[in-house]
Amino acid sequence: MSERWNPQSVQPIWVNNEWVTGEGELPVVDPSTGEVFARVATVGRSVVQSAIGTAFRAWDAWRRLTGRERGRCLLRIADAVDRRADEFARTITRENGKPLAQARAEVAMTVDHLQWFAEEARRAYGRVVPQQVAGKRHLVLRQPVGVVGAIAPWNFPLVLAVRKAAPALAAGCPVVLKPASATPLSAVLLCEAIEAADLPPGVFHLVVGTAAEIGAEFTQNPLCRKITFTGSTAVGRELMRAAGEQIKKLSLELGGHAPAIVFEDADLEIALQQSLIAKFRNTGQSCIAANRLYVQRSIFGTFVDAFVERTKALKVGGGFEPDVEIGPLIDAAAVEHALAQVEDAVAQGAQIACGGRRLDRPGFFFEPTVLTDVPRHAQCMTEESFAPLVPIVPFDTEEEVIAAANDTEYGLAAYLFTQRLDRAWRVAEALEAGTVAVNDGVPAVSCCPFGGFKQSGMGRELGTEGLDAFLETKHVSLGNIG
Ligand code: NAP
Numbered sequence: 001m002s003e004r005w006n007p008q009s010v011q012p013i014w015v016n017n018e019w020v021t022g023e024g025e026l027p028v029v030d031p032s033t034g035e036v037f038a039r040v041a042t043v044g045r046s047v048v049q050s051a052i053g054t055a056f057r058a059w060d061a062w063r064r065l066t067g068r069e070r071g072r073c074l075l076r077i078a079d080a081v082d083r084r085a086d087e088f089a090r091t092i093t094r095e096n097g098k099p100l101a102q103a104r105a106e107v108a109m110t111v112d113h114l115q116w117f118a119e120e121a122r123r124a125y126g127r128v129v130p131q132q133v134a135g136k137r138h139l140v141l142r143q144p145v146g147v148v149g150a151i152a153p154w155n156f157p158l159v160l161a162v163r164k165a166a167p168a169l170a171a172g173c174p175v176v177l178k179p180a181s182a183t184p185l186s187a188v189l190l191c192e193a194i195e196a197a198d199l200p201p202g203v204f205h206l207v208v209g210t211a212a213e214i215g216a217e218f219t220q221n222p223l224c225r226k227i228t229f230t231g232s233t234a235v236g237r238e239l240m241r242a243a244g245e246q247i248k249k250l251s252l253e254l255g256g257h258a259p260a261i262v263f264e265d266a267d268l269e270i271a272l273q274q275s276l277i278a279k280f281r282n283t284g285q286s287c288i289a290a291n292r293l294y295v296q297r298s299i300f301g302t303f304v305d306a307f308v309e310r311t312k313a314l315k316v317g318g319g320f321e322p323d324v325e326i327g328p329l330i331d332a333a334a335v336e337h338a339l340a341q342v343e344d345a346v347a348q349g350a351q352i353a354c355g356g357r358r359l360d361r362p363g364f365f366f367e368p369t370v371l372t373d374v375p376r377h378a379q380c381m382t383e384e385s386f387a388p389l390v391p392i393v394p395f396d397t398e399e400e401v402i403a404a405a406n407d408t409e410y411g412l413a414a415y416l417f418t419q420r421l422d423r424a425w426r427v428a429e430a431l432e433a434g435t436v437a438v439n440d441g442v443p444a445v446s447c448c449p450f451g452g453f454k455q456s457g458m459g460r461e462l463g464t465e466g467l468d469a470f471l472e473t474k475h476v477s478l479g480n481i482g
Helices: 045-064 067-083 085-096 100-120 159-171 185-196 211-220 233-244 268-284 297-313 332-347 398-406 421-430 463-468
Strands: 013-015 018-020 024-030 035-042 127-129 137-144 147-151 175-178 204-206 224-230 249-253 258-262 290-296 351-354 369-372 389-395 413-417 435-438 471-478
Touching: 013 185, 013 204, 024 085, 035 185, 045 137, 045 147, 045 175, 045 204, 045 211, 067 085, 067 100, 067 159, 067 185, 085 100, 085 185, 100 159, 100 463, 147 159, 147 211, 159 175, 159 185, 159 224, 159 463, 175 211, 185 204, 211 224, 211 233, 224 233, 233 249, 258 268, 258 398, 268 290, 268 297, 268 389, 268 413, 290 297, 290 398, 297 351, 297 369, 297 389, 332 351, 332 369, 332 389, 389 398, 398 421, 413 421, 421 435
Parallel strands: 147 175, 147 224, 175 204, 224 249, 258 290, 258 413, 290 389, 369 389, 413 435
Antiparallel strands: 013 018, 024 035, 127 137, 137 471, 351 369
């Protein structure tokens, strides 16, 4: 596998029905060493424009296929990914740094997403509305929105790209995908799987290049009818402003700041296991990562001791090392950000229960870190950490912790641990988040909607809602029928 990517040659990208070497090149860095291990072709704005044009011309034939036929295309992509699952996983680990077992789980989820939307492709149901006026009939149709500009982040480079591409294709929309510059190789492999699946020409394109230029073409080109973006709230806000000019359809999956609440009646073992996963999976670089832990005061000491002990036992290392649970962060800036959050918390009186430092080795490693005595206004209590760093704070009452959990502009996910059904129900209803996980550290699944309240985004991916995001609604009124 390692010989596939080579820093000496430039990997072409799939655009306008061919593999192009483009105009420039982008070095891809292995976060576990800090070294460049591959180069990928980049394209300028004119190529992005032509890709959107090609996609637009391919739209009519693609939308006219039946949902069943488009579904079969998606199943062929799923098979092509599955056949090369090991290569996909190794590429994800190489460019993103995550432990190989987690990269394998990402590939498996990708295949599941493709299969889910292959089935959903034939369920773009409209409805027949009973007439209100004699002689009329009413139909409501669901139709593909058109060419989609999809922008993906680096933290789950394959599955989050597919969370956009699969439903868009299923709905009958061509896709122009922009991967994150840190992780373009998973998207290259995805193009190879799409090529192997023999989709009609022009339906899928990959564009790698300057984010602002590609974003500007997506927002300003009237042939691009929808933008679907996963990334930071700051960039989402910029896109929203720019898309306003043409009232362009927009789905935004943005930042998170998930609370995890452990009540005194929780099953402690489940709470420990699942909150550790919710915090440390993907080395803390997950939009739904448990960013702050609230533990009821009567069990606070017991919980913190056990959590710190297990955090210290987590194996940190390169993603290909056996049994590694925590990989490197994506780049040096991410390590600096984590260090700054620790420094800020400590300056305000926090205690470091474990970790708190960068690792003395090449690459971008940061120790799994637990902070206690963290004041409410510390940065790590108000901003995404995107690192293996967590503050744990005590609380007394249900009302108090719900208010603290909701006291943020974010609302992507929230976790709670309790064995009481009444409490689970009440608190789940009260939390302002698109996903509430009860006694569960990994809540995202293909069959349920995923997205944010408040400034965590707009729209939903996955579930039946995932297909909806790429459909327009049309009312057909039939008169003079008798
Ligand atoms: P980011 O900096 O916003 O980048 C995300 C994507 O947007 C990348 O492809 C990036 O390209 C591109 N981009 C940057 N500036 C742009 C612009 N002006 N116009 C158009 N595209 C632009 O975020 P990130 O650091 O990659 O990802 C981490 C963030 O994503 C976190 O906040 C996390 O919570 C969020 N996230 C949310 C979800 C969710 O489902 N809600 C899931 C995962 C991650 P370049 O790489 O070329 O800069």
